[in-house]
Amino acid sequence: MTTIQKPQQLSRTTNMTNPKPPAAGSGVYNVGGKQPTHMCQADRGCTDTTLVHGARKREEHQSGLALARTGAPVPSGDSNVREMVAQPSMFSLGDRTQEQPTMLERRESSMIEEQLPSFMQVDQTEHKHRHHYRAALRRRLVLKNNVIAFVSEFIGTVLFLLFSFIIASQASNAQAATQRDSEATSLAQNAPVDTSALLFSSLGFGFSLAVNAWTFYRVSGGLFNPAVTLALFLTGTLGKLQLVHLTIAQFAGGIAAAALADGLLPGRLNARTTLANGTSVVQGFLFEFFLTSQLILAIFLLAAEKHRGTFLAPVGIGLALFLAELAGTNYTGGSLNPARTLGPNTVLATFQQYDWIYWIAPYSAAIVTSGFYMLLKYLQYESANIGQDSDDTKQVFKDTYGNVVGVLETMAASEFSFVSQVAPPAEAEIQALVNIDPSKPALTAARTKMPTQNQKAAANLGPATVHNNLA
Structure with missing residues (x-):
């Protein structure tokens, strides 16, 4: 197991013995001049491979693992003996990058196949030659579309x-x-x-x-x-x-x-x-x-x-x-x-x-x-x-009577701060009037303090009643 006794500069570099750079997200780091390779897998734990005179030594890390979602190395384990564990990024392809072109080509071929009628399908024996097969599918799709356009x-x-x-x-x-x-x-x-x-x-x-x-x-x-x-x-x-x-x-x-x-x-x-x-x-x-x-x-x-x-x-x-x-x-x-x-x-x-x-x-x-x-x-x-063909919806504020009094994108900060300050008390007061039990004597006192017209307007101007309308 690779250990680090004192803080050292951690840098991601290439192997000088084998100048091939590490794959993206593979978690290969050079620590203190040595050449350890740390790899983590979700179901198998983490392994450590160190180059010793050309031979590879693999050891299993069974405890003290810390997983990082960003691909950066994180310390874990005992405070005196610290190990640097690097987790591949969730956006990296890891060791399966070579399979990606094949998957994309197969997906493209299947999509083209769905657009072709049965009598225009390519012979199944051509599947093993995927490049020729996909090119044949494309040619037949172009031919089909041109025939449809001509007849129409x-x-x-x-x-x-x-x-x-x-x-x-x-x-x-x-x-x-x-x-x-x-x-x-x-x-x-x-x-x-x-x-x-x-x-x-x-x-x-x-x-x-x-x-x-x-x-x-x-x-x-x-x-x-x-x-x-x-x-x-x-x-x-x-x-x-x-x-x-x-x-x-x-x-x-x-x-x-x-x-x-x-x-x-x-x-x-x-x-x-x-x-x-x-x-x-x-x-x-x-x-x-x-x-x-x-x-x-x-x-x-x-x-x-x-x-x-x-x-x-x-x-x-x-x-x-x-x-x-x-x-x-x-x-x-x-x-x-x-x-x-x-x-x-x-x-x-x-x-x-x-x-x-x-x-x-x-x-x-x-x-x-x-x-x-x-x-x-x-x-x-x-x-x-400008704006003749804009389909963007705007958030508008309406008063009590349904009139548009402002657009969220164009309202001044002072106007918006007034709304945020006044609206909560008015909304809280109205909510209190609704929630009070009619059998309680406090209802009469609450009803005597009815919201004014300005408070109603402020409540309607609150963020709870923002409408998505075309300005």
């Missing part, structure tokens, strides 16, 4: 544009009938605007986007627009693989929606995007650019940015599209979406020379709006209006 984006785009095309076609047919009655031969001749048809078509696009985006935003994001997909890729929200397969799903969904609408309607589909009312190509490009910028900016600040109203983002995005359709339908057809233009043009096999504006303008708007959004993020725009 395709179906969501089909539903969004299907209802939009049907409603827009009805509005266009009604507007054409009105123009024939008014002897207006062409939309290019500054024909009067049919506001009812415009409102009907705009509501169809806006509501259809809001409903389907709200339905699919937890699955694929509910984008339904290749320009929006590019914008989210430029800001780092989406990866390259997501950019490719979501864009393909959106264009395919636009064509499928146009084909379904053309087959469901009794006549031909009348939902193409064309320049009307004397709108030039440059004007049409600027219309599409600014309208798409409005839509993408709403998506960035309502959906990409997480805040208290994120779950209502589809409603705001649908309203943004509704507003854009009101402004641009009678001039450009209100595309704002390359997939929305490609679908009817492909199904009807009709293209115009200026169709490029329905591609270049939305993509240009995506690039410019992404740059503006990243500039806002770089400048930390949250500091311009």
